Amino acid sequence: MAVFQKISSLFGKSSPTAILLGAPLSGRLVSLSEVPDEVFSAKTLGDGFAIDVSDGVVVAPFDCEVSQVFRTGHALGLMGPGGLELLIHVGIDTVKMKGEGFFPKVKVGQKLRAGDLLLEFDLERVRSQAKSCVTPIVVTNMDLVEAMEIVASGSVSRGTPVLSVRKKSQS
Amino acid sequence: MEKTVRILNEEGLHARPAGIFVKKASEFSSVIEVRSGGVSKNGKSIMALMGLSLEKNAEITLVANGPDAEAALKALSELVEKKFQV
Numbered sequence: 001m002a003v004f005q006k007i008s009s010l011f012g013k014s015s016p017t018a019i020l021l022g023a024p025l026s027g028r029l030v031s032l033s034e035v036p037d038e039v040f041s042a043k044t045l046g047d048g049f050a051i052d053v054s055d056g057v058v059v060a061p062f063d064c065e066v067s068q069v070f071r072t073g074h075a076l077g078l079m080g081p082g083g084l085e086l087l088i089h090v091g092i093d094t095v096k097m098k099g100e101g102f103f104p105k106v107k108v109g110q111k112l113r114a115g116d117l118l119l120e121f122d123l124e125r126v127r128s129q130a131k132s133c134v135t136p137i138v139v140t141n142m143d144l145v146e147a148m149e150i151v152a153s154g155s156v157s158r159g160t161p162v163l164s165v166r167k168k169s170q171s
Numbered sequence: 172m173e174k175t176v177r178i179l180n181e182e183g184l185h186a187r188p189a190g191i192f193v194k195k196a197s198e199f200s201s202v203i204e205v206r207s208g209g210v211s212k213n214g215k216s217i218m219a220l221m222g223l224s225l226e227k228n229a230e231i232t233l234v235a236n237g238p239d240a241e242a243a244l245k246a247l248s249e250l251v252e253k254k255f256q257v
Contacts, residue, residue, distance in 0.1 A: 037187070045190035045217055068222050075186055077218050085218040087186065095182045140217040 019081050021061040021163040022114055023156040024088055025135060027053040036132050037092045045087060046138035049150055049163055053133050056123040058088060059158050060112040061137070070095075073102030076118055077140075082167050085141045090121055093131040101125035115159055137163075144168060173206075173234045174244045180254035184225035186217075188255035193217050195250055195257075201237025203247070214247070 023029075030050045035041045040050070060078065067085065068077030074094040078086045090102070101122035106112065126133055139145060146168045151161055178184055184192075196203045196214045203214030207229060212219040214233070225231060231251070235243040250257070 039187045039190045044194050045186060067218060070185065070221070071224060072182075072185075077221060085216075087218070087221075089186055095185045095187075 017167070019062060019084060019165045019167065020151075020161050021080075021086070021137075021165065022059075022159040023051060023152070023162045024058050024061045024118065024137060024158065025051050025053045026055055026057075026157045027051040027135075027155070029150070029152055029154060029156050029162065030134060032136060032138070035092065035134050035136050037136075040089070040092075040136040040138065043138075045089075045136070046140040046142050047145070047148060048086075048136065048138035050134050050136045051156065053090075053123065053135050054155075056121040056126075057117070057158065058090065058119040058121070060114055060116045060118055061086065061088075061162075062114050064112055064114075066106045066108050066110045066112065066118075069104050069106065069108055072097070072099040073104045073119065074099070074121075076104070076106075078112075082144070083141070084139060084144060084165065084167070086137065087140050088118070088135065088137050090119070090135050091126045091130040091133050094126060097126070097129055101129075139165065172236070172240045172244055173232050174248050175230060175232045176248045176251045178225050178227055178229045178231065178251065181227055183227050183229065184220060184223065186221060189217050189220040191255045191257060192220060192247065192250060195246055196243065199235070199237070199239045199243035199246075201235045201240045201243045203243060204234040206232040206234060
């Protein structure tokens, strides 16, 4: 019985499984602490990673539902496996661009597979008008997260596995 | 307890103010809700707050229930009135 319990706790539905996120954009992986905005670097909005982007295409990092598209198009909220909420915020201070140069390709409620197109943006415009092109990608409901680990470094392409998230087991 | 305030910052309640609001709300044990246009959202959830898409001049009602409700309402309404500057 003890053995069975051990096995079921390893493989049972209650066991915490890792959720793997692919890079939603291509570019250079940077630590959140390097993001030039305190609300991200201090992890006030959540924990995750950032990408100094090299092109203007954003794809879904995991199978998800679109929970929010900012009216200015510069940020997206996604609901991933097990209720994990992810914020992708293209550039820093991009809210001031008032949507110019951002072309969201999805609507709230839309269900997506990892790799599906979310958003295109004019990288040159962001480069010249925003404070930074560094794009933070953070889990906003960290209360669900047991642990997370960055599993890549340096340059990444869209879809490259970047972050492994282990959820708290549900009691 | 509840208190109605107005969003004053230029870009409305986008990512940064939502994060600052939730951080402050989470310092209190009371249940915090933000109501706007007949919708009520969890004041301790960043994604829920951003989902309200509140623009400048939007009126919101902060609702707090719990042992520190009064202090929570005071702190949060001040934060909104100060345009989320901390």
